[in-house]
Amino acid sequence: xxxxxxxxxxxxxxxxxxxxxxxxxxxxxxxxxxxxxxxxxxxxxxxxxxxxxxxxxxxxxxxxxxxxxxxxxxxxxxxxxxxxxxxxxxxxxxxxxxxxxxxxxxxxxxxxxxxxxxxxxxxxxxxxxxxxxxxxxxxxxxxxxxxxxxxxxxxxxxxxxxxxxxxxxxxxxxxxxxxxxxxxxxxxxxxxxxxxxxxxxxxxxxxxxxxxxxxxxxxxxxxxxxxxxxxxxxxxxxxxxxxxxxxxxxxxxxxxxxxxxxxxxxxx
Numbered sequence: 001x002x003x004x005x006x007x008x009x010x011x012x013x014x015x016x017x018x019x020x021x022x023x024x025x026x027x028x029x030x031x032x033x034x035x036x037x038x039x040x041x042x043x044x045x046x047x048x049x050x051x052x053x054x055x056x057x058x059x060x061x062x063x064x065x066x067x068x069x070x071x072x073x074x075x076x077x078x079x080x081x082x083x084x085x086x087x088x089x090x091x092x093x094x095x096x097x098x099x100x101x102x103x104x105x106x107x108x109x110x111x112x113x114x115x116x117x118x119x120x121x122x123x124x125x126x127x128x129x130x131x132x133x134x135x136x137x138x139x140x141x142x143x144x145x146x147x148x149x150x151x152x153x154x155x156x157x158x159x160x161x162x163x164x165x166x167x168x169x170x171x172x173x174x175x176x177x178x179x180x181x182x183x184x185x186x187x188x189x190x191x192x193x194x195x196x197x198x199x200x201x202x203x204x205x206x207x208x209x210x211x212x213x214x215x216x217x218x219x220x221x222x223x224x225x226x227x228x229x230x231x232x233x234x235x236x237x238x239x240x241x242x243x244x245x246x247x248x249x250x251x252x253x254x255x256x257x258x259x260x261x262x263x264x265x266x267x268x
Contacts, residue, residue: 013116015124022120030113032241036248040093043251047087050251052258054164055183057251058190062157063088099151100244102144104202105236145203152204155195162187168266180268183253190243190250197239200232 016022043050043059050057051068063070065077066088076086100106111117118125133141165187168179198204209226232239256262 013124013126014119016120016122018120018122022123026112026116026119029109032244033110033113036244039248040251043255044087044089044093045085046255047089049255049258050089052183052254052264053169054167055187055254055257055264056161056164057254058158058161058194058247059093059251060087060089061154061161062092064091095147095150096154099144099147099198100240102141102147103240104144105240107141145207148198148201148203148207151198151201155191155198158187158191158194162191179266181264181266183257183264185267186250186253190246193239193243193246196232197236197243199229200234200236200239201229202233202236205229205233 040059043057050060051063051070056063056068056070060066061070062072064072065075067075068088071088080086112119116126133139162184165184166178166180167176168181169176205226208229209222253262257264
């Protein structure tokens, strides 16, 4: 058989034969992720207005150390350096950030949006070589499966927070009663969206499938759970964006209520 070698043309940065508005997608992703990173960083440094009543912002949960009633182990550690800014969020935010940063979907999204690697399909890149994810720093992306284990634990914690958000203290009697406020629904929806994103993780699908590259021969229960994760995985991008936007709104809602700008209406 005759072999034919075809040399692909080297395009200049941004060069393409595409006639569609290919730049819209990476621009929208850069704007969305940039806005979330800016807000979440600002919110994490505030170290105040992150809780009100039984509501706790997901940016600060679990609150390991802090001054709110939600703190697991009491106030800020005495060993914390005085010159270093303090916020309870600093102790836990690295886990959800690491989970999203190494996510298979988000990799492709921010590679295009921020690194232009490539800016989009069939569009010229700013560099001529590609080292892949087998060398530093991108080899760090391979820790995604370990962030998954921690993210699953976070779903349990946030579910507990949503349950706590259904209990209200009567300021007159001090009695605790079960009810539903707007904030209760905000926290519950936050868990649902984060769960849909987490349970659709590619690494979870491999874990549920029994670390197999071939599914033939696995038992019926494992096949059913694999199919369930695959169902979430089919809309992984949608779950990723909805959960990202809502977790930011959840913090914003609790912050507005804690500042007295918004009123948390009781529905039941």
